[in-house]
Amino acid sequence: MVSHQWRRFAFFSKEVVKDDNGEKWAGLQGIDITCTASGRGKLLVGDSKGNLHCISQDMKVEVKPMYITRLTHLVQIPKAKQNIVVTVGEDEPAHPILRVWNITNKLADSGCVRYVDLTTLSKTNVSVNVTCIVVSDNMSNMAIGLADGTVWLFYKHDITREQRYKEIHSDKAAITGLAFNKEVALFVATETAVHSYKRVSDANPIQTFLSSEGCGLGLSLLTDHHQYHQFLIAPKNKFLFFTVDDPGNNLPMDGTRSHIAWYRGCLVSVSFARRTMLKQDSICDLTIYDMSNKFIGFTGTFPPVKALLVEWGSLFVIGKNNEIYKLNEKGIQEKIDILKRKCLYDDAIQLAKNNQDDHMNLIKAHGDHLASKGDHDGAISKYIGTIGHVEPSYVIRKFLDARRIHNLTQYLEALHEANVANQDHTTLLLNCYTKLKNVQKLEQFIRSDGQLNFDVETAIKVCRQATYFDDAAYLAEKFNQYDWYVHIQIEDKHDYRTALAYINQLPSLEKKKENVKTFGKQLMDHLPEEMTEFLIELCGDLEDPPPPEEFIPLFVNRNECLILFLEAIVARQPDSSSQVYNALLELYLRDSQKEEFREQRTAQVVEMLQSDTARYDPDHALLLMQLYRLQPGIVILCEKRGLYQHVLDCYCENNEYKSIMDLCWRRGGEEASLWVQALRYFAVREDEESRGHVTEILQYIEQKNLLPPLMVVKALSENAKTPISVLMNYITRHIAIEEEQTSENEVLIKKYSEEAAKMREEIKKLKTEPVIFQTNKCTQCVKKLNLPAVHLLCKHSWHQQCFEELADLEEDCPVCSQDNRQTLEHLKSLDQIENLDQQFFRSVENAPDPFTAVADFFAKGVYNKPVVIDGEKKAKLQVTRSRPRVAREEVSAPGARARSQAVLREAVVFDNSPPQGLPFSDPVSNNPFATTPDADTNNPFASDDNPFSGGDTNPFAADPDDNNNPFGSDSEGQSPIQFVS
Numbered sequence: 011m012v013s014h015q016w017r018r019f020a021f022f023s024k025e026v027v028k029d030d031n032g033e034k035w036a037g038l039q040g041i042d043i044t045c046t047a048s049g050r051g052k053l054l055v056g057d058s059k060g061n062l063h064c065i066s067q068d069m070k071v072e073v074k075p076m077y078i079t080r081l082t083h084l085v086q087i088p089k090a091k092q093n094i095v096v097t098v099g100e101d102e103p104a105h106p107i108l109r110v111w112n113i114t115n116k117l118a119d120s121g122c123v124r125y126v127d128l129t130t131l132s133k134t135n136v137s138v139n140v141t142c143i144v145v146s147d148n149m150s151n152m153a154i155g156l157a158d159g160t161v162w163l164f165y166k167h168d169i170t171r172e173q174r175y176k177e178i179h180s181d182k183a184a185i186t187g188l189a190f191n192k193e194v195a196l197f198v199a200t201e202t203a204v205h206s207y208k209r210v211s212d213a214n215p216i217q218t219f220l221s222s223e224g225c226g227l228g229l230s231l232l233t234d235h236h237q238y239h240q241f242l243i244a245p246k247n248k249f250l251f252f253t254v255d256d257p258g259n260n261l262p263m264d265g266t267r268s269h270i271a272w273y274r275g276c277l278v279s280v281s282f283a284r285r286t287m288l289k290q291d292s293i294c295d296l297t298i299y300d301m302s303n304k305f306i307g308f309t310g311t312f313p314p315v316k317a318l319l320v321e322w323g324s325l326f327v328i329g330k331n332n333e334i335y336k337l338n339e340k341g342i343q344e345k346i347d348i349l350k351r352k353c354l355y356d357d358a359i360q361l362a363k364n365n366q367d368d369h370m371n372l373i374k375a376h377g378d379h380l381a382s383k384g385d386h387d388g389a390i391s392k393y394i395g396t397i398g399h400v401e402p403s404y405v406i407r408k409f410l411d412a413r414r415i416h417n418l419t420q421y422l423e424a425l426h427e428a429n430v431a432n433q434d435h436t437t438l439l440l441n442c443y444t445k446l447k448n449v450q451k452l453e454q455f456i457r458s459d460g461q462l463n464f465d466v467e468t469a470i471k472v473c474r475q476a477t478y479f480d481d482a483a484y485l486a487e488k489f490n491q492y493d494w495y496v497h498i499q500i501e502d503k504h505d506y507r508t509a510l511a512y513i514n515q516l517p518s519l520e521k522k523k524e525n526v527k528t529f530g531k532q533l534m535d536h537l538p539e540e541m542t543e544f545l546i547e548l549c550g551d552l553e554d555p556p557p558p559e560e561f562i563p564l565f566v567n568r569n570e571c572l573i574l575f576l577e578a579i580v581a582r583q584p585d586s587s588s589q590v591y592n593a594l595l596e597l598y599l600r601d602s603q604k605e606e607f608r609e610q611r612t613a614q615v616v617e618m619l620q621s622d623t624a625r626y627d628p629d630h631a632l633l634l635m636q637l638y639r640l641q642p643g644i645v646i647l648c649e650k651r652g653l654y655q656h657v658l659d660c661y662c663e664n665n666e667y668k669s670i671m672d673l674c675w676r677r678g679g680e681e682a683s684l685w686v687q688a689l690r691y692f693a694v695r696e697d698e699e700s701r702g703h704v705t706e707i708l709q710y711i712e713q714k715n716l717l718p719p720l721m722v723v724k725a726l727s728e729n730a731k732t733p734i735s736v737l738m739n740y741i742t743r744h745i746a747i748e749e750e751q752t753s754e755n756e757v758l759i760k761k762y763s764e765e766a767a768k769m770r771e772e773i774k775k776l777k778t779e780p781v782i783f784q785t786n787k788c789t790q791c792v793k794k795l796n797l798p799a800v801h802l803l804c805k806h807s808w809h810q811q812c813f814e815e816l817a818d819l820e821e822d823c824p825v826c827s828q829d830n831r832q833t834l835e836h837l838k839s840l841d842q843i844e845n846l847d848q849q850f851f852r853s854v855e856n857a858p859d860p861f862t863a864v865a866d867f868f869a870k871g872v873y874n875k876p877v878v879i880d881g882e883k884k885a886k887l888q889v890t891r892s893r894p895r896v897a898r899e900e901v902s903a904p905g906a907r908a909r910s911q912a913v914l915r916e917a918v919v920f921d922n923s924p925p926q927g928l929p930f931s932d933p934v935s936n937n938p939f940a941t942t943p944d945a946d947t948n949n950p951f952a953s954d955d956n957p958f959s960g961g962d963t964n965p966f967a968a969d970p971d972d973n974n975n976p977f978g979s980d981s982e983g984q985s986p987i988q989f990v991s
Contacts, residue, residue, distance in 0.1 A: 016299070016304055016305050016306050017305045017306065017354075017357070018305070018306040018309060019305060019306065019307055019308075019345070019348060019349075020308065020348075021298075021300075021307035021308060021339060021340050021345050021348070022298060022307060022308035022325075022337045022338065022339050022340065023337070023338050023340065024308075024310055024335060024336075024337055025335070025336050025338070026333065026334075026335055026336070027069060027326075027333075027334040027335070027336050029069065034333055035069055035333070035334060036332075036333075037063075037065065037069060037071045038055060038063065038071075038328070038332035038334075039331075039332055040332075041055070041057045041063065041332055042057050042058035042059075043055055043056070043057060043316050043317065043328065043332065044056050044057055044058050044080060044081055044082055045081060045082060045083050045084045046084060046316075046317040046319055046328065047084035047085060047086040047095070047319075048086060048319040048320060048321040048326075049086035049087070049088035049321070050086065050088055050093050050113075051066070051067060051321070051322070052064050052065065052066060052086075052113075052321070053065040053319050053321055053326065054084050054086060054095065055317075055328075056076070056081035056082070056083075056084050056097070056099070057080070057081065058080045058081075059075075059079075059080060059081075060075055060076050060077030060078055060079055060080050060081050060099055060100070060101075061073050061074065061075050061076065061081065062074050062075075062076045062081060062084075062095075062097070062117070064113075064117045067322055072116075072117040072118070073117075074117045074118055074120065076097055076099055076109065076111075077097075077099030077100055077101055077107070078100075078101040078102070079099070079100040079101055079102060079103060080099055080100055081097060081098075081099040082098050082099055082100070082106070082140065083096075083097065083098035083099075083140060083142070083143050084096075084097055085097075085143055085144065085145050087145055087147070087149060089147045089148075090147075090149055092112055093112065093113040093114070094110065094111070094112060094113070094149065094169070094170065095110075095111045095113050096108065096109075096110050096111075096143065096145055096152065096169065097109050097111065098128070098140050098143055098154075104137040105127075105129055105137065106128045106129065106137075106138060106139075106140050107125065107126070107127055107128065108124075108125070108126040108127075108128055108143075108154070109122045109124065109125055109126075110122065110123050110124035110125075110169055110170050111123065112170075123170045124169065124170055124171070124172075128140065128154070131162060131175065138156055138157075138158075139156060139157035139158070140154055140155070140156060140157075141155045141156060141157050141184055141185050141186065141227060142154075142155040142185060142186065142187060142188050142227070143155070143188070144188040144189055144190055145169060145190075146190040146194050147190070147192075148194070149168050149169045149170070150165065150166075150167070150168065150169075150194070151163065151164065151165050151190060151194055151196075151210060151211070152164040152165075152169050152173070153178070153188045153190070153196055153198075154188075155184075155185025155186075155187075155188050155198070156184075156185060157184045157185070158184070159179075159180060159181035159182050159183050159184060159185060159200060160177055160179065160180050160181075160185070161177070161178050161179035161180075161185055161188065161196075161198055162175055162176070162177055162178070163175060163176055163177075163178040163196070163210055165210065165211045166211065178196070178207060178210060178215060179198050179205065179207070179217075181200050181202075181203070183200035183201040183202045183203065183224065184200060184201055184227075185198065185199070185200055186199050186200055186201055186224060186225055186226055186227045186228075186229065186230065187199035187225060187227075187228075187229070187230025187231075187243065188230075189230065189231065189232040189241055190232075191232060191239050191241070191254065192239055193208075193254070194210065195207060195208045195210070195254045196210050196215075197220075197230075197232070197241040197252065197254075199224055199225055199230040199241075199243050200224045201224045201225070201226070202222065202223075202224040203219065203220075203221060203222055203223070203224050204219075204220040204221040204223070204224065204241070204243060204250070204252060205217060205218065205219055205220060206218045206220055206241075206252070206254045206255070208254060218254065218255055220252045220256075220257050220258075221243075221250060221252065221257055223243075223245050223250065224243070224245070225243035225244055225245050226267075228269060228270075229243060229244040229245075229267055229269075229270055230242065230243045230244070230270075231270060231271065231272050232272075233251075233272055233301075234272060234274075234275065236274075236275030236301065236302050236364075237251065237275070237301055237302075238253075240252060240253055240258055241253075241258075242270075242272075242277070244267045244270045244279065246265075246266050247262060247263060247264055247265065247266075248260055248261060248262050248263055249261040249263055249277065263279070263299075265279070265281035265282070265295070266281055266282055267279050267280060267281050268280050268281065268282065268294065268314075268315065269315055269317070269318050270318075271318035271319075271320060271325070272320075273298070273320050273325050273339075274339065275300065275301060275302050275364075276298050276299060276300050276301065276307060277298070277299040277301055278296065278297075278298050278299075278318055278325060279296070279297050279298075279299065280294050280295070280296050280312070280315045280318065281294065281295050281297070282294060282295075283295050283311065292313060292314055292330070293311050293312070293313065293314075294311065294312050294313070294314055294315050295309065295310075295311055295312075296308070296309070296310050296311070296312050296315070296327065297309050298325075298337075302364040303357065303360050303361050303364055305357065307339075308337065312327055312329060312335060313329045313330045313331070313333075314329070314330040315327055315328065315329060315330075316328045316329065316330065316332070323338075323339075324336050324337060324338050324339075325337040325339075342361070342362070342365050342367055343367075345358075345361060346358045346361060346362060346367075346372065349361065350372075350375065353379065355372060355373075355375065355376035355379065356376075358372050359372045359373060359376070370396050370399035370400060373392050373395050373396050374392070374393070374396050374400050374404075376392050377389045377390075377392035377393045377396070377405075380392060381408060386409070386414060386417050387417065389408075389417075390405075390409070390417040390420055390421055393405045393421060394420070394421060394424045397424055397425060397428045397430060398428060398430055402421075402425055402430075402431075402435065405421055406418065406421070406422075406438070409421065415442055415445065415446065416446075418438075418442060419439065419442045419443070419446065422435055422438060422439040422442065423439065425439075426439065426464045431464055431465065432465065432468075433465050433467070433468035433471075434468075436464045436465045436468040436469055436472065437468055437471075437472050439455070439464075440452065440455070440469065440472045440473075440476075441472070443455065444476065455469075456469060456473070456481050456484070456485060457481075457484065466485055466486075466489045466491060467491065467494065469482075469485055470482045470485050470486055470491065470494050470498075473485065474498065474502060479498055479502045479503055482494070482498050482502075483495060483498045483499070483503070486498060492512075492516055492521050492525065493521075493524065493525065493528075495512060496509050496512060496513060496525050496528075496529060499512065500529050500532060500533075506532070506533055506536045506537055507537065507540075509529065509533070510533055510537060510540060510541065510544060513525045513526065513529075513544075514544060519554070519556065522548060523556050523560070526545070526548070526561065526564070527560070530545075530561065530564040531564055531566070534564050534565065534568060534571070538568055538571050539571070541564075541571075542571045542574055542575050545558075545561050545564075545575055546574075546575060546578045546579070549561070549579055549583075550578065550579065550582040550583065555583070557587065558575070558576070558579045558583075558586060558587075558590055559587055559589040559590055559593070561575075562576075562589070562593055569597055569600070569601075572593070572597060573594065573597050573598075573601075576590055576593060576594040576597070577594065580594065580624075584623045585623075585625065586625065587625065588625050588626055588627045588630075591618070591624055591625050591626035591627075592626055592627055592630050592631070592634075594618070595615065595618060595626055595631055595634060596634055598611045598614050598615045598618070599611070599615060599634055599635075599637075599638040599640065600638075602615065602638065602640065603638065612640065612642070615640060615642075615643055616642050616643065616646065619631065619643055619646045619647060619650075620646060628647055628650065628651055631643070631647055632644065632647045632648070632651070635647060641660055641664070644656075644657075644660055645657050645660055648660070654673065654677045654680075654681050654684055655681070655683070655684070655687065657673060658670060658673055658674075658684055658687055658688065661673065662691050667699060667700070667703060670688055670691065670703075671688070671703060671706070674688050674707070674710075678710070682714065682716050685707055685710055685711055685714075685716060686711075686716060686717060686725075688703070688707055689704065689707045689708070689711065689722070689725055689726075690725050690728070692704045692707065693725050693726045693728055693732065694728055701732075701733075701736060704726070704732075704736055705736060708722065708736075708737075708740045712740060712743065712744070719740075719741065719744050722737075722740065723737065723741075781803060783801045783805075783807060785801070785805070785806075785807040787807075788807065788808055788809045788812055789806045789807060789808055789812075789825060790808060790809070790812040790813075790815075790816060790824075791809065791812055793809075795807055795809065796809065798810040800813045802823050802826075804823050804825070804826050806823055806825055806826070808824075850863075850867050853866075853867070
């Protein structure tokens with residue numbers, strides 16, 4: 011029997027439930043227990059008086075009457091959303107009633123949500139005897155088994171509501187067990203058979219006969235996921251397991267059971283004790299079978315058992331006198347420790363696996379145990395099972411002895427098969443093959459066609475160290491280790507041609523570049539021509555070629571090859587970078603220093619410099635030209651950069667007269683200083699050709715007025731041998747021009763003096779004579795001028811109403827005010843700029859950092875160009891200088907005294923700036939009225955008599971005494987203004 015074959019362990023502790031005083035708990039004393047159930051943190055007990063006893067975890071008991079006579083069946087539904095309990099009992103003898111209860115936290119407040127009189131369901135209208143009841147987890151189906159072999163099925167809707175019912179099974183033997191699995195298939199156990207029903211809600215459920223053996227009442231159950239939710243019955247001396255369609259397994263077990271239960275993957279069995287051993291009739295054996303791990307976790311004796319309940323992680327046993335025993339399962343680690351102490355590592359490992367616990371440490375401990383006993387082969391098999399969880403170095407250290415090299419090799423091979431080997435493991439395995447002289451294994455390991463299970467790079471390194479260059483090259487080529495293959499061909503086998511051919515056929519441009527940068531110098535030293543052609547193809551034939559300048563360092567001491575390379579690149583890619591052109595230009599210049607290449611290279615340099623497509627750096631090229639003293643190149647570059655002075659210096663240095671004059675005629679219009687520089691150059695020359703060029707240059711300077719005569723004389727005087735005939739014509743013509751200009755200035759002086767006298771006369775008339783207004787139309791509305799009217803000295807007349815509507819101020823003419831305002835603002839800005847100039851110089855002198863002060867004033871706009879007012883009336887501007895007046899006429903109502911009042915509103919002043927077109931408007935030096943450091947005698951407006959100088963004779967100057975002002979206030983006398991009707 012299996013019970014004799016399975017090992018027995020004490021994995022449960024037994025204790026009697028006690029009260030707070032330490033006495034045996036007596037909460038159920040004197041109760042005739044008829045049914046039990048558990049779930050949702052409660053133990054439910056029904057008695058023969060129809061009461062339900064609800065026991066909490068602290069062993070407190072609540073009692074609620076459910077039936078009048080007795081309570082026979084209890085079903086707790088643990089997975090329901092609400093705490094639903096289904097009961098069957100009797101309010102009258104032999105009259106069973108089904109009730110569905112919603113149990114609340116307080117049992118007394120719980121209510122019945124459904125009531126079914128089972129007697130009324132009987133077709134024979136006789137009393138029914140309920141033997142068992144089951145409810146599906148989703149509460150959609152409920153089955154009731156009867157003693158007459160009938161099974162009623164309630165379906166459709168929740169059990170808390172009214173449901174349909176039907177008779178799903180009928181048999182002669184009494185129903186002893188019912189169960190619903192996860193798919194809501196119904197298992198039916200009788201005293202003589204086991205059946206299953208699928209699709210129980212259909213009109214014709216699918217019935218399957220599973221066994222001709224039945225079981226007693228209460229000796230069937232549904233297992234959990236540990237046993238795949240199978241239906242289990244316990245006939246004599248065996249356990250039978252069933253699925254919906256399969257009879258399942260037969261597990262022989264001695265004994266006759268009175269109760270069975272399922273607890274955490276374990277089968278709890280209560281059987282009668284054998285009289286031959288205990289000689290007692292009132293003793294039962296309770297055995298707990300661990301069905302997953304195939305051992306017995308507990309065996310103990312109890313008084314006759316009334317019920318088995320599972321709750322709060324413990325197993326409760328209700329004894330004969332209603333005492334309760336509690337069985338607590340030991341923790342998984344405690345169980346494993348017990349097995350380890352007994353050296354039952356296989357059982358410990360199996361137990362840890364079934365409980366999803368870490369079992370690798372147990373396998374490792376098992377390996378250590380076997381190694382300590384000298385079973386190295388067994389130990390290595392256990393260590394191989396820990397790969398990926400136990401550090402390989404822990405195992406390797408145990409087998410470093412030369413006598414254990416076979417075991418070490420076996421472990422290292424397993425590491426590589428698991429793809430967890432590192433470089434050191436690969437190295438060690440290859441060394442093991444070498445020491446064992448197992449060439450076949452070595453070849454098999456390296457040249458295996460199967461899945462890669464080692465680090466290729468490490469294997470290549472080991473083969474190279476062992477001088478297995480062919481094997482190393484094979485690995486590198488097979489596994490696309492491009493860099494290693496090139497390394498091996500160049501550094502180990504010195505096969506440069508093969509290496510270059512391999513680089514040329516690499517699929518990736520980046521790989522080609524990397525290998526060329528790494529080994530390009532060695533390949534260039536041994537295969538210069540082939541390497542040059544390869545680089546030309548690499549940089550020229552691809553859609554996205556690499557930058558050629560990256561490969562220039564490879565051509566050290568290979569100038570001829572580098573010239574070929576760069577010329578090919580420039581021919582194929584005219585838009586190459588400046589580095590390419592600069593390098594090629596420098597190579598040409600180097601070769602130009604050699605006699606045999608001078609003419610050819612010089613022509614190539616000039617051609618490149620004159621090319622419009624060459625992208626050389628002009629600054630770098632100019633530096634190279636000066637370094638190698640190539641004058642044609644210097645001239646070309648300087649002319650391209652506009653450095654004509656530098657070009658002229660080159661011509662002067664080589665005394666190239668014709669080139670100097672050609673440059674002056676070509677570029678002298680853009681840069682006039684070339685003529686001056688050429689004059690100074692030819693002035694110090696003593697040959698006749700130079701003097702001819704001097705005469706030609708002087709004619710151009712005189713024509714364009716490039717230099718003052720004194721500077722020309724000074725330049726020519728540097729050569730004492732220069733004849734006066736060279737300057738004679740130039741000086742004569744200039745003196746004639748000066749005399750003509752002097753005559754013109756004298757005429758202008760006379761003209762301006764006459765105009766000044768005329769202005770003085772006009773001012774005098776304004777001071778002494780009245781102003782006559784003859785305007786008879788309003789300037790605004792162009793209607794006839796009626797009184798009251800406003801007359802202004804600017805000769806504009808207005809209706810008083812029109813004037814008041816348009817004028818911003820009483821003293822401003824609406825027509826002239828805009829020009830006057832602009833003029834005033836302009837004068838004000840000039841005064842501000844003058845003040846800022848003074849402040850600027852003071853700040854620069856006193857500032858610790860003058861540059862900071864200058865920057866601040868630039869930011870303030872000190873040197874911004876002032877706004878110049880332009881217009882045709884610049885000779886006479888209307889501005890306010892003193893209290894202006896306006897002439898006004900007023901006429902009162904009829905009968906009133908007419909009165910006239912004249913008020914001068916505006917004065918007439920003159921702007922110091924001349925009108926456009928006058929000779930002195932030009933700010934050049936030929937202005938005869940410009941201020942000179944010599945004297946003011948020639949300026950007719952510099953004297954104190956100048957009416958515009960702001961002196962005492964200025965009739966418009968501010969005077970605190972208005973007695974002399976003919977345009978003073980009208981209270982001082984009669985206005986000289988006359989009105990003409």
